[in-house]
Amino acid sequence: MINLFKSNVINILVLTIAVVLGNSKTIMAENNLKQLKTTQINQVITGESGGSNDSQGCGFISNTPNYKMNLEQRTDYMRLTVQANGGQPTLLVLGPNAGDRFCVLGDETSGLKPEISGVWESGSYQVYIGDRLGGQHQFTLDISTDN
Template sequence: MKLSAQWSIIPTAIATVFALSGLAASQPVSISPGSQSISLSGTSGGTRKDAGCAGYIAKMPNHTIQVTADTNLRLSLQGAGAPTLLITGLQGQNICLQADKLSKGKIEIPGRWTKGTYSVFVGDRAQGQNPYTLSIAPQKR
């Protein structure tokens, strides 16, 4: 009986590890000209201290955005705590913004996005972990 109870713990532990690792990996989102607006959500923060402006971020990006052709987009982040938004893009370029008290946890980035893949990290300056919503919308010139 004891042996059988111990063996049932191992598959449960393995399943838990795979489930948690799936949460850490970001699913790519594809954006093309004329796409509909999309809304993504998650939890900000992490254990990795970013030396730049992003505060504490996760080891893996919260989201991966693939822009299929040059297009105008508006990214809007709404979150609790002290949210930051770090986007790494083509050739190691970084965009990093912080919400301030006046914005009440909102960060917006409008502009022209070049075809390519971007990693999005939603951090927290105070090492908190808070819910957020990231909206990506096409924008007219």
């Protein structure tokens, strides 16, 4: 009976820690790459935009994605919004299927804040934050499921 009680207490502690960590609102960039999972939606992420690779229509991007998302299930609404401290930011999302490519250019109408929203199918996505002119600037990527 005592062992069962200890086991239940440990399970409750582990679950509580997982919930607290899962509700974190800010992720700082580490090594320019972060993995996001379905349980981590509604995040604010910072990093550096741009790079030396011409993405053929969506500005200059880094060699590797700034972020990766693995959605374990379909998400009926999600919005990605980029705000950069200078330059002309771009948002390039690849996935979840081979050949899927979504590009958003920041323009005067959007206040230079590229944004994409809608239904997101389950699967893996690669997210690149680029710059139309090849500059590198600090950015904030807001990922939200709030309408």
